[in-house]
Amino acid sequence: MAIDSTSLSEPAPSWFTPKRLLVVFCVINMVNYIDRGAIASNGVNGSPRSCTESGVCSDGSGIQGDFDLNNFKDGVLSSAFMVGLLVASPIFASLAKSINPFRLIGVGLSVWTLAAAGCGVSVDFWSITICRMLVGVGEASFISLAAPFIDDNAPFAQRTAWLGIFYMCIPTGIAVGYVYGGVVGGSIGWRYAFFGEAILMLPFAILGFAMKPLHMKGISFVLMWFYIQHQSIYFSSTSKQLSRFWQDIKALLLEKIYVINVLGYIAYNFVIGAYSYWGPKAGYSIYQMSNADILFGGITIVGGIVGTLGGSIILDRMNSTIPNAFKLLSTTTFFGAVFCFSAFCFSNMYIYLVLFLIGEILVFATQGPVNFVCLHTVKPSLRPLSMAMSTVSIHIFGDVPSSPLVGLLQDKVDNWRTSALILTSVFFLASGIWFIELRRDILDISLGVFTCLFATLFDYAGIFLDSVDRYNEDSEHVGPVIVQPDASPLLENKPATALP
Structure with missing residues (x-):
């Protein structure tokens, strides 16, 4: 039966403006990553x-x-969090086709709040490990669904900048978490740091149920209503749902640009995840930083804000296209790797701080572009799943193994400088994945000796593949038309130009 899209049009909720949505999501994201920083701080x-x-x-x-x-x-505590995140992310992404995504975020934040409080009352290694898994389950709904909402409602010419503002909360939240964990853990005990996080998140968990929900591009309101009214039919067709899920996974795997982007993101996140967890401890050991939580937190805040916003704004200025995104990804990651690697080669703490700060700015410039590519290389109905599977991949092959592996490496070599240099080298691999293909002339001109090491590993790379922005493709179901009462640009920018 044909569906008239105009019949599905509905006004946006009274609370909604794009800027309010961005602010709310940024605060939630900040609290998520304050938790990551707090558990890595020396105080906690x-x-x-x-x-x-x-x-x-x-x-x-x-x-x-x-x-x-x-x-x-x-x-393992860091990886335990990721286990919950990895298992729950594709589940929440799939449920978004039958349950309003905004309500799913409310469910996830409620689980997160209870699990964070559970960390504070844990009694041994296994109890805190289980609570960390549940924190990951809670975050999974938000990580999978927030970015598509932001991309739907951002001004056309500043979509990457808005994503950059959202992802800027990752390094900023981790850095604030270092300081927060150091202060609270050092003064009144590490358990109270988790109680404080739960209190901060509780209002947003409540709002997830209390506010009238938004609807997402590519997801049909009529289809959701049908599923709700016919739950017995819907839940009895589990095999069909699983079949559809695997069809969607196959569709993602056939998108070469998406796969290349995620491969590079995996290598990148392998380093960033270990940096965020072991950074304060390594800094304390190598440079005898008595205030390592504050110093490392300060570097991460400055590098995260300047790098994430800078990379996103530059991509918008270049014209936010997929090829331009890959150029930015490969270039900033390569030079960021050079500065970070050089920083650990110096014994002088002040030289280290300057070089590492520059390196952090460059590597964090990837946050907006890499997620822009994830959202724009698939059709709208697959965007929640694309974000979920990107999250699953970068964690299960990235920071899930990296934190315990670096810990194991450190137990063996007992030298944090050596461990840090070995870890930082993986950044060159990320840059290579985003840049190279099996072409000797490109290799010799661009990355020289480093990229030659990667030439035999990959058949193609993001810059050289033909790319198509899938954002405006017709979705599999007709979705609602949302009236945006406040879609003015958050940042001043040049006039919007049509995508090629």
């Missing part, structure tokens, strides 16, 4: 129990000291 993470040669033993501090964790087990 603490130090393991140790004994001197004379036999005098200390109790250690924080989570490591209370639960007597070595570096490997400590790294």
